[in-house]
Amino acid sequence: MKTNSNYDIIIAGGGPGGVAAAVAAAREGAKVLIIEQTGCLGGMGTSGLVPAWTPFSDGENICYRGIAFEVFEKLKEKMPTVDKTKIDWVPICAEELKIIYDDMLIESGAKVIFHSFVCDAESENGEIKSITVANKAGLTKYTAKVYVDATGDGDLAFFSGAEFQKGGENGELQASSLCFAISNINIEAYKDIPVLNAGNHKSQIYDIISDERFPLITDDHFCDHIINRGTVGFNAGHIWDGDSEKVEEMSELMMKGRKIAHEYKNALADYFPDAFGESSVTATANVMGTRESRRIIGEYVFTAEDYIEKRSFNDEIGRNCYYIDIHGEQRKNTFYKDEKDHGEFHYEKGESHGIPYRSLVPKGFSNLLTCGRIISCDRMTYGSLRVMPTCLVTGQAAGTAASLIIKSDCRATDVDIKLLREKLIENGAYIK
Ligand SMILES: Cc1cc2nc3c(=O)[nH]c(=O)nc-3n(C[C@H](O)[C@H](O)[C@H](O)COP(=O)(O)OP(=O)(O)OC[C@H]3O[C@@H](n4cnc5c(N)ncnc54)[C@H](O)[C@@H]3O)c2cc1C
CATH class of the missing domain: 3.50.50.60 (FAD/NAD(P)-binding domain)
Structure with a gap:
């Protein structure tokens, strides 16, 4: 060598x-x-x-x-x-x-x-x-x-x-997320959407979660930020059981993550057509967001x-x-109720x-x-x-x-x- x-x-x-x-x-x-x-x-x-x-x-x-x-x-x-x-x-x-x-x-x-x-x-x-x-x-x-x-x-x-x-103690790990970007958003209409993230109990994210048309959107983790003109970056949804050493499983989860990104885009276009009607997913992360x-x-x-x-x-x-921000088991399939539930x-x-x-x-x-x-x-x-x-x-x-x-x-x-x-x-x- x-x-x-x-x-x-x-x-x-x-x-x-x-x-x-x-x-x-x-x-x-x-x-x-x-x-x-x-x-x-x-x-x-x-x-x-x-x-x-x-x-x-x-x-x-x-x-x-x-x-x-x-x-x-x-x-x-x-x-x-x-x-x-x-x-x-x-x-x-x-x-x-x-x-x-x-x-x-x-x-x-x-x-x-x-x-x-x-x-x-x-x-x-x-x-x-x-x-x-x-x-x-x-x-x-x-x-x-x-x-x-x-x-x-x-x-x-x-x-x-x-x-x-x-x-x-039992090998449990924080959830992962595959971040993504959606472009061609009408930003003025986007700014009018009430906050979607966890913690806003009236957030329409809960309607999306219970909407059977979007089965991959299962929890209320939702962070969205305007990262460029007409483009919003998302750190949304949780992918459970991702262990960076288990490479075959991680590879499957990468594919799942990409599907989740597209499902968010479809759901957002459906619920907020003025903002997301003409938008598309323009990037998904090329590495898993392993927390x-x-x-x-x-x-x-x-x-x-x-x-x-x-x-x-x-x-x-x-x-x-x-x-202290732990995306732990307590967030799995539960909705945000108070900070203690959230592990914060x-x-x-x-x-x-x-x-x-x-x-x-x-x-x-x-x-x-x-x-x-x-x-x-x-x-x-x-x-x-x-x-x-x-x-x-x-x-x-x-x-x-x-x-x-x-x-x-x-x-x-x-x-x-x-x-x-x-x-x-x-x-x-x-x-x-
Ligand atoms: C989904 C998610 C959301 C997050 N949200 C936020 C947020 O909103 N704001 C915030 O500030 N932080 C956030 N974090 C935390 C933060 O992004 C990471 O913890 C932080 O980037 C870690 O920095 P690092 O330099 O230790 O590692 P990383 O950012 O992971 O960088 C490690 C680098 O090493 C490279 N690498 C890995 N293994 C090898 C190897 N064997 N040989 C060569 N290269 C290698 C990788 O390719 C990578 O470039 C988030 C993390 C995740 C996963």
């Missing part, structure tokens, strides 16, 4: 976590490579067509700063349909976001190889020796000084033998108690305020918690870091930490820490926390 040893830091996966890690590390002067299985950067925000950022503010302050806020502001500038003063639930145009990530990566000096899958790793006593990448050139071994797992599923950590947890997979056990496991107590940490690298826990305005650096370090590993939704936490707080602004924040921290590991030639656990925090603050991070 060929070997490539051209890089200091290799990042598996180019979603929000991976891009932020790469940009942060390259801005510190490291030679960085992202290995990405699709043909673009951005992960769920681009390939996954997730149509909006979760709130960037805690109700009083901007909670996700540094590279996260940079991406957010750049995208707003590019979107003619977005109110530039808006901070919370701002829509995402996936095509614009792809270019923003491309440009940020190129400007930082980091490199990416697309259509390349990290499929194996060799590790010894908590040190990754090499990883194997599959692509059109066949199998290639890559070696680097530090690796960052930003795959969203913890593939690299898993292949390296890191400890992980997945789902609940839950592996959580890599780190040097610290962030817990629900930490979240509820709004704890700050001496090794805090950023903050998070998103609510919300902060008050201005409240947030710290994210410890130790939650980015897989237990016992010297040259591996994690970022994005796989960081070390319990199942409850995974429901909060998994969102994109938080993933960008942990990505920036992982990339900065990786560059410090190289500069000081130390283990991941021995990073100079004071220096890490100083660098992050210098680069815009929000840390208490």
